[in-house]
Each structure stands twice: as C-alpha cells, then as structure tokens.
Amino acid sequence: MAISGLEVTSEPTLRDGTTLGDLINEDQREVSLRVLADPELYRLELERIFGRCWIAVAHESELPEPGSFVVRSIGEDSVVVTRSEDGDINVLLNVCTHRGMPLCRVGRGNAKRLRCPYHGWAFNTDGRFLAAPFEKQMYGPDMDKVALSLKTARAEVYAGIVFACWDQSAPPLVDYLGDIAWYLDIMFSRTDAGLEVVGEPQRFIIGANWKAASEQWAGDGYHAMTLHHSLTDLGLADYSKGSWAINVSTMGHNLRCTDNPKKFWGANTDGLSLEEKLRTLPPPGTTPEMLDEVMRHLSEPQLQILTDTPPSVGQIFPNLFVWNSPGLSADGTISAITRIHTMFPRGHDKMELVSWALVERDAPEDVKRKARQTSVLMTGISGFIEQDDAETWPAIQRSANGTQGQKLTMKYIAVLGEQRPEGWPDGATVYDGFSRDDPQWNWWLRYRELMTTGPAASEAW
Amino acid sequence: MALHDAPAETRHRWRVGTEAHNEVLDFLIEEAWILDDGRYAAWLEMLGEEIEYFMPTRSTVYRNDGLGFSENMGHYDETRKSLELRVRRLLESTSAWTEAPPSRTRRLVTNVQVWDGDAPDEYLARSACLLLRNRIDNPTFDMLSTSRRDTVRRSGDSFVLIKRRIEIDQATLGTPNLSMFF
Ligand code: FES
Ligand SMILES: [Fe+2]
Numbered sequence: 001m002a003i004s005g006l007e008v009t010s011e012p013t014l015r016d017g018t019t020l021g022d023l024i025n026e027d028q029r030e031v032s033l034r035v036l037a038d039p040e041l042y043r044l045e046l047e048r049i050f051g052r053c054w055i056a057v058a059h060e061s062e063l064p065e066p067g068s069f070v071v072r073s074i075g076e077d078s079v080v081v082t083r084s085e086d087g088d089i090n091v092l093l094n095v096c097t098h099r100g101m102p103l104c105r106v107g108r109g110n111a112k113r114l115r116c117p118y119h120g121w122a123f124n125t126d127g128r129f130l131a132a133p134f135e136k137q138m139y140g141p142d143m144d145k146v147a148l149s150l151k152t153a154r155a156e157v158y159a160g161i162v163f164a165c166w167d168q169s170a171p172p173l174v175d176y177l178g179d180i181a182w183y184l185d186i187m188f189s190r191t192d193a194g195l196e197v198v199g200e201p202q203r204f205i206i207g208a209n210w211k212a213a214s215e216q217w218a219g220d221g222y223h224a225m226t227l228h229h230s231l232t233d234l235g236l237a238d239y240s241k242g243s244w245a246i247n248v249s250t251m252g253h254n255l256r257c258t259d260n261p262k263k264f265w266g267a268n269t270d271g272l273s274l275e276e277k278l279r280t281l282p283p284p285g286t287t288p289e290m291l292d293e294v295m296r297h298l299s300e301p302q303l304q305i306l307t308d309t310p311p312s313v314g315q316i317f318p319n320l321f322v323w324n325s326p327g328l329s330a331d332g333t334i335s336a337i338t339r340i341h342t343m344f345p346r347g348h349d350k351m352e353l354v355s356w357a358l359v360e361r362d363a364p365e366d367v368k369r370k371a372r373q374t375s376v377l378m379t380g381i382s383g384f385i386e387q388d389d390a391e392t393w394p395a396i397q398r399s400a401n402g403t404q405g406q407k408l409t410m411k412y413i414a415v416l417g418e419q420r421p422e423g424w425p426d427g428a429t430v431y432d433g434f435s436r437d438d439p440q441w442n443w444w445l446r447y448r449e450l451m452t453t454g455p456a457a458s459e460a461w
Numbered sequence: 462m463a464l465h466d467a468p469a470e471t472r473h474r475w476r477v478g479t480e481a482h483n484e485v486l487d488f489l490i491e492e493a494w495i496l497d498d499g500r501y502a503a504w505l506e507m508l509g510e511e512i513e514y515f516m517p518t519r520s521t522v523y524r525n526d527g528l529g530f531s532e533n534m535g536h537y538d539e540t541r542k543s544l545e546l547r548v549r550r551l552l553e554s555t556s557a558w559t560e561a562p563p564s565r566t567r568r569l570v571t572n573v574q575v576w577d578g579d580a581p582d583e584y585l586a587r588s589a590c591l592l593l594r595n596r597i598d599n600p601t602f603d604m605l606s607t608s609r610r611d612t613v614r615r616s617g618d619s620f621v622l623i624k625r626r627i628e629i630d631q632a633t634l635g636t637p638n639l640s641m642f643f
Contacts, residue, residue: 107520107529107632199531200518204634229556234549330543352633357534369533376538377546382639384550387559390637 012451014040024448029437030409031444036209036400042348048451049318050075054156054163054176056320056342057081057091059356061160061196067110067125072354073344074164079153080104080114081162084126091164092127093151103150107200114150127152159188160195161320161340179427180253183311186302187255187324188338190283191293193361195338198372202355202381208393209400210319210345211447213353215410216389217315219247219254219439222414227388236328236384238263243435246309246421250428252317252446254439257309260284264326264334269307274300277307284326284336285360285371301425317446319343327374335367335374349397353390355380412437412444472585475575482575485586485613488620493568493590496642501548504642509614509623514539516607516627516643530628536639537627544642551640559640565595566641582615583623590627590643594636603636605629607643 012020020041023032035041057072063083070081071094078094080103092114094102101118113130115122120133127150132138153164156173158181163173174181188195206213216223221243231237246257261281262269269277278291283306286294298306305311312325320342327337338358343351357375359368379386399405414436421432431438475482488507495503508514516537522529539547550557572589592605612624627643 106522106526109522109526199534200520200529201534202518202536202634203632204637206637227556227558230550230554230558233554233556234546330540330546372534373538373540373543376535377543381536381634381637384547387638387640388557391558394637 010452012041012044014038020448020451024444025409026445026448028409029412029415029441031412032406033396033400033408033410034406036212036397037348037406039348042209042345044451046075046345048453049447050345052165052167052170052450053318054165054170054173055318056161056316056340057164058089058162059160059195059197059340059358060089060157060162061194061361062108063089063162065110067112068108069104069111069114069125070108071104071106073352074153074166075345076347078102078104079164081155081164082111082114082125084124086126088126089155089157089162090126091153091155091162092123093153095151096121097129097148097150098132121148123150159184161188176251177253177316179250180248180255180316182302182425182427183248183255183257183305184316184322186298186306187311187322188358190286190297191290191360191362192297195285195358196361198357198359198368198375201357202353204353204355204381205346206343206351206353206390206393207349208351208397209348210343210351212393212396213321213343213351213389214315214319215440215443216393217319217321218252218317218443219249219256219314219435221245221247221256221435222437227392228385230388231384234384244433245435246424247431247435247439248311248314248428249431249439249442252443253315254443255311255314255322256435257305258312258325259309260312260325261307261310264328274303274307278303281307283310284324285338285358285363285367287360287363287367290360290362305425315443317443323379327371327378329370329374330377333370335370337375337378338371339375339379341380349401353381412441472576475577475584481584482573485575485584485620486573488613489570489573489586489588489611491619492622493570497566497568499551499563501551501642505545505548507620507622508541508544509616509621510541511623512539512541512544512621513624514544514627515625516629519629519632521632528628529632536629536634537643547642557640559638562597564641567593568643569593578612578614580614584613584620586611586613592641592643594641605634605636605643606631609643 023035055074058070058081062070066085068083080092080094082090094104096116098121101116103114103116113122122130129145129148153166155164158173225239248255265281267280269280313323323339325337326334329335341355343353345351357372359371378384416431416433416436416438418429419432420430516535517530518534520529551560569591570588574587576585578584587610590607590609594603608628610626613620614623
C-alpha cells in the first residue's frame with residue numbers, strides 16, 4: 001500500500017549518481033552500510049519517512065488534564081503535544097508562526113495558552129492564534145488570524161500511544177497499523193483503566209543513525225544469543241531454543257510472539273481451558289483480580305494467543321519499539337517489563353532515544369514498583385539487555401563512516417519464508433520457526449517503498 | 462524555593478574540618494577510588510543491606526513547577542539485590558559489552574556537606590560528583606554531572622551507605638548507556 005496514494009516519482013539519486021536501488025539490493029537482500037552514514041539520504045528520510053508516517057510522540061497518560069503538555073519531536077522538528085479544553089490531544093509544531101521562536105522551552109507542564117517569549121503572540125492549546133500584544137497598533141483591525149495558527153499534525157491514539165502524522169493524505173492510524181493493531185491490543189489494551197507511564201521517560205543520546213536501532217527492533221532475534229549472553233551467564237535467560245518465535249509482519253511493522261509465559265512460569269498448560277491458562281500464566285503486569293477485565297477486553301482468538309504465544313517485543317514502522325513480557329526481578333520473583341521507546345533523529349549520525357516504562361494503572365503499588373524496577377534493571381539506558389544494544393549502534397556507525405566500510409553491506413540472506421501455524425488468525429505475514437531475517441528485510445522493503453514514492457522532496461533531489 | 466533543598470536547617474551541620482565531616486568525606490573519597498578502580502566487590506561491602514539507590518529521570522520545567530524530577534521513574538532504581546546482580550554481570554560475564562573493554566571513569570567528588578542523620582549513628586551528606594567516562598579510543602569524555610544525597614550509617618570504624626539519591630544535571634543524558642555507578 002503506497003502510503004499517500006501517490007505514484008513512484010523517481011528513484012532517489014545521490015549527488016554522486018548512486019541510487020537507492022544501488023544501496024538496497026533486492027536480489028541479494030543486502031543493504032549498503034552507506035545508508036547509515038549519508039546526509040543526503042537522511043534529509044530525504046525526514047521528508048518521506050518522518051514527514052509521512054504515523055510517529056509515536058507520547059502516551060495519553062502523560063496528558064492527564066486539559067492544559068497538560070509535553071514537548072517531543074517528529075524527525076528533527078520539535079512538537080508540543082497538548083490536551084486542549086475539549087479533551088482532545090493536539091500535536092503542534094513548536095515554532096511560532098511570527099518569526100520562528102520555539103513556544104515551549106520546557107519538557108512538560110500545564111498551560112492555558114502558549115505564549116511566545118519573543119514578541120508575545122499567544123496561541124490556544126489546540127494551536128489557534130489567540131492574540132498579539134498591541135494587536136491593533138501593530139496589525140490594524142483586519143489581521144487574518146486563521147492563517148496564523150500553529151502548524152498542526154494529525155493526532156490519533158491507539159492502545160494508549162499518541163501518534164502524529166504530518167501527511168494529510170496518509171490513511172488513518174488504524175489502517176496504517178493494519179493487521180498489527182489486533183496484536184497491540186493484546187500487549188497494551190487489556191484492562192479497564194489501561195496502562196500508565198511511570199514518571200518521566202528516560203532520554204539519552206546515542207551516536208548512531210536512527211536506522212541502526214530501527215532495523216534491529218524490526219525483528220532481530222538472532223543477536224540475543226551472542227550480544228545478550230550476559231543474561232545466560234547470570235542464569236536470567238535461556239536461549240537453548242535459539243531465537244524461535246512466531247514473527248508477525250505487515251507493512252514494515254513486526255511483532256515477535258514467543259512462548260515466554262511458559263518459559264517464565266514453567267507451567268504446562270496443555271489441555272487447560274482459556275480461563276485456566278490465564279490464571280496459570282497471567283498477562284505480564286496484570287494481577288489475578290484483573291483477569292475478568294482481560295477476558296472482557298480481548299476476543300477469544302486474542303486470548304488464545306495471549307496465553308500460548310503472546311506478542312512480546314517488536315516494532316511499529318518506522319521507529320516505535322514495543323515490549324510487554326514477563327521479567328525476572330532482582331529478588332528472583334517474576335515481574336513484568338512493559339516498555340516503549342521511540343527515537344528522534346538528531347542528524348544522520350545521532351539519535352535521541354525516549355524510553356517510557358508502563359504499568360497497569362489499577363495494579364497495587366507494590367506490583368507497580370517491582371515492575372518498574374524490573375523494567376529499569378533489564379531495559380532502557382541502564383538495563384542489562386539494552387545497555388549492550390546501545391553499545392553496538394555507535395560502533396556500527398563508525399564502520400559506516402569509513403570509505404571502505406561504506407562499500408560493505410548488511411546481509412539479510414537468511415530466509416525462512418512464510419510459515420503460518422495451523423489455526424493462526426488471518427492477516428499479516430507470519431513466520432513460525434527459528435527467526436531468520438524475513439521481518440527485518442520487510443522493514444527495508446517498506447523503507448524503500450516510502451523513499452521512492454510521494455512528493456518530490458528537497459532540492460538535493 | 463531553593464533549587465536544591467539542603468536538609469532542614471534545624472539539623473546540626475558538621476563544618477568542614479570537624480571530626481564527623483572528615484570521616485564522611487574520607488568514606489566518599491574511598492568510595493570514589495574504589496569505583497574508579499573497578500573494584501566492584503569492594504564497593505558492595507560499602508553498601509548497607511537495605512540500601513535504596515535511586516537516580517530519577519527528569520524533565521525541564523519552569524521554576525514554579527519544581528525541579529522536574531520523577532519520584533518513581535529512574536535511570537537507576539536499585540535495591541541491594543539488584544546492585545549485586547549488576548556487579549555480578551560486570552565481574553562474572555565476559556559478554557557485558559558495555560564494559561568490555563571497560564570504560565575509564567573518574568569521579569570528582571567535591572562540595573561535601575555533612576549533617577546529623579535521623580539516628581545517632583547516621584549522617585546525611587550531599588556532594589557534587591562529576592563522573593567522566595571514556596570508552597575505547599574516543600578522545601572525548603561523556604560527562605555526567607550530578608549532585609548526590611546520601612545517608613550513611615556507622616559500621617565498624619567506617620560507614621555503610623544506606624540511601625543514595627543521584628540528581629543528574631541533564632534531562633537528556635549524553636551517554637548511550639549507564640553501566641557505571643555514581
Ligand atoms: S517570534 Fe513569536 S511572537 Fe515573534
Ligand atoms: Fe537486543
């Protein structure tokens with residue numbers, strides 16, 4: 001599906017004549033390392049990927065009341081995410097329409113209106129121009145206020161996550177998510193009160209191109225056995241089955257469905273009823289008291305997957321990482337990891353990672369505390385798992401900066417091909433088996449599709 | 462409102478050069494060397510069983526909205542058990558890639574103030590700590606500037622740390638991963 005319904009314009013061609021087709025070799029399933037290090041390509045990505053896709057910017061629980069706002073980014077553009085008086089969520093370009101001063105210079109807060117620090121123009125929390133100081137003296141009686149509203153992105157919420165999109169012709173969020181939405185429900189929409197973000201997200205800079213992280217999040221199960229071997233050394237993980245999973249892939253999105261519950265709880269649930277299974281293997285982060293809600297919120301096929309092979313980790317194209325799995329807490333008991341990360345590119349060789357921990361809003365305080373401590377211990381900036389992920393990307397960036405390094409390729413040559421387990425729900429492409437490169441390759445195909453379609457972008461092209 | 466609250470004025474503060482100040486300062490200096498040397502097992506010995514070790518995330522906020530620290534989300538949110546596990550990862554695994562090869566770190570601990578604690582054998586201390594981190598052949602440093610608020614309790618002829626809150630001066634951290642202790 002072409003995202004904007006626009007035809008292929010032209011193969012992007014870099015100044016030296018190299019085309020994107022030269023860099024992404026579809027026959028060989030190889031991608032040149034140059035894609036991580038090329039500033040021209042990066043400028044085009046800001047237009048064609050970040051200017052058109054639905055990009056996660058916040059969780060709705062970060063905007064508890066009218067006037068709440070947080071400041072985030074889409075690509076390199078700063079945006080203010082607000083909840084306006086009417087309760088709606090708005091995503092506004094954080095740039096004053098007068099002369100370009102950022103309106104919000106804090107990370108979060110509550111405001112009745114956004115007032116520019118430079119000349120004082122004021123805007124509503126939904127972006128409408130309100131007033132300017134000495135308005136009559138400056139502009140007379142006929143100021144066209146509508147034209148002076150803040151630039152506004154489309155904003156929609158799915159599974160509690162706030163997404164924004166600049167492209168008016170892009171499909172609605174639920175169509176953009178496609179078949180993966182059904183699986184996101186299983187991970188994030190299971191209870192009446194839903195999930196809430198714990199405090200402020202972790203924010204940190206990683207000196208690497210955003211795609212270095214993204215292509216991994218798109219389904220790299222293979223690296224865990226080596227890069228994350230410290231978990232095995234400490235007895236915290238068991239990779240004896242390698243990277244077996246049921247990968248569910250569509251339009252560049254991918255979720256890994258794994259038998260985590262059985263692994264963690266060590267229970268044999270064969271032959272049990274759905275409800276018995278749920279009680280034996282409660283969804284990560286929930287409590288037994290919530291199971292009636294879980295059964296109400298999810299359909300039977302969803303509950304089936306939740307109890308046998310739940311979606312645990314994966315990515316929404318282009319850059320949202322999602323995680324919901326059991327996690328071993330430091331005292332050896334089983335807790336939960338519920339986490340989402342997004343990343344804001346900061347130049348072709350740098351990204352800012354924003355990483356939220358989530359808990360079930362209605363869970364008791366001690367359950368929440370253990371879950372957030374387990375999340376911090378295992379994931380994010382200091383987590384056992386993701387510390388080491390963040391170690392690889394800047395190192396790969398350095399390889400990609402090399403003249404000879406750029407001539408090498410990343411390989412996606414391990415093909416599993418579609419393997420749909422019997423009785424598995426319709427929709428998406430499903431890869432059941434030892435995870436190979438299929439979902440990551442699908443990510444690159446989606447990337448290529450978006451990069452070669454749509455409005456002609458910057459002058460570089 | 463003071464930007465960084467010191468303990469209440471009613472507490473007795475031990476001036477620089479007084480005995481308790483000297484002893485706590487000595488403990489903090491020793492700890493900084495132990496961590497810079499990578500002697501993590503020795504560091505664990507300096508921690509109490511009930512230690513709470515918390516480094517909140519933060520956001521930039523206007524003065525009237527406080528300091529922007531999360532009260533429940535951390536870059537670190539640790540107990541004795543989780544710190545032991547973190548140390549085990551560094552010492553027992555050859556695949557803790559964040560520290561393989563190890564970072565070179567330098568902790569510059571200064572501006573130390575010491576107060577009486579809630580119990581007769583406890584003291585409160587705050588210090589400024591600049592942690593410099595260097596990796597591989599990178600000629601520059603990741604700089605992590607923090608203020609630390611500690612509670613220490615007498616143990617033998619020294620102390621154990623039973624509470625540490627690390628307040629970092631960055632809302633967005635300039636290092637890709639945290640594997641070192643503050
Ligand atoms: S730039 Fe905002 S009022 Fe002038
Ligand atoms: Fe990983």
